[in-house]
Amino acid sequence: MSINQVAIVCGTHGNEITGVYLMKKWQKDNHPISRDSFKTELIHGNPKAFEINRRYVDNDLNRQFSSDKLADESLGSYEESRAKVLNQLIGPKGDSKSDLVIDLHTTTSNMGPTLLMPQSGTFYNLLAAYVKSNMPEAVIFCDEDHKPNDEHHLLCTTGRYGVIVEVGPVPQSVLRHDVFEQSERLTQIILDFVDLYNRNSLPDLPTQIEAFRFITSVTLPLDDNGERIGMVHQNVQDNDFSELHPGDPLFITFDGEVIPYQGEKTVYTAFVNEAAYYDNNLATSLMEKFNLQIK
Structure with a gap:
């Protein structure tokens, strides 16, 4: 049509x-x-x-x-x-x-x-x-x-x-x-x-192209009172659509403690540190990479 x-x-x-x-x-x-x-x-x-x-x-x-x-x-x-x-x-x-x-x-x-x-x-x-x-x-x-x-x-x-x-x-x-x-x-x-x-x-x-599919979003680290205690790690910042492996640095607290990504498989980031999402304390979206079949 x-x-x-x-x-x-x-x-x-x-x-x-x-x-x-x-x-x-x-x-x-x-x-x-x-x-x-x-x-x-x-x-x-x-x-x-x-x-x-x-x-x-x-x-x-x-x-x-x-x-x-x-x-x-x-x-x-x-x-x-x-x-x-x-x-x-x-x-x-x-x-x-x-x-x-x-x-x-x-x-x-x-x-x-x-x-x-x-x-x-x-x-x-x-x-x-x-x-x-x-x-x-x-x-x-x-x-x-x-x-x-x-x-x-x-x-x-x-x-x-x-x-x-x-x-x-x-x-x-x-x-x-x-x-x-x-x-x-x-x-x-x-x-x-x-x-x-x-x-x-x-x-x-x-016949196929590289594409990314949304999995979930992760939030900034918070304390028991809902206050932010850290930020996106510099290794992740500005690296949208890059690999994030289990154990890789994801956040760093204001005291200098590195918080690693604790997932079980490699994912890819998107909307890293998007300013508009701070209202909900969202830090980044996590994506899977796949081959989109065209025909």
Whole structure:
């Protein structure tokens, strides 16, 4: 089935400003995001949070899009209400007018250009292979792609298909040249793929590619009162998508004690020391690396 309508959402988090300024650029000249075989719409996800230069006003907007939350009329905070508005504008979830939603994000973590896919299937596999072929430095991140779409809380899941463009490192509320360009390039590659997909003109693609799948998150070390007693070890800092072996340093306390990774198998890190996750004391996500089979 062809992709006829693409929605690009910018500024879902108010202090991730790269997408907002890409939106402003594309509003002046839409040539970089226009393709003949489908229509592209630009949407500002959370303008109020952008105005006050915060990630969100009341709640994280990108956690409000499970079907249960969207249907719950008792949820009426700014972001809970905004999610319902966006769902009607882009979706509605489960019967969406948008065939593809691309949600633009940045991270303070050293993840480079990352394509995050919350669902699995042939379309996603082909997209991942095309992205990897045209932007080898891009990372393919499968984020709980085993879950039914109804359970996913991400904005991009309001579309028939949905992906996140996640690029870093860049501080919150800061524009960084390389991250800006990587975000635009990755978005354009996705749009190029859609155009070729619609025309049944995809090039030969690899039969498998390297990808990462989310396993779990780990928290910063805390004492019995819930106070932080340490931080991410320097060996892990800035080493997203690198190996973490059992026994490797993971944290170091303020007293200088090294706390090793205590898992039973080698994993890979992502969202290392992401500033936005400090509210929940999250230190890093742990991933498995695998070969994504394309055909």
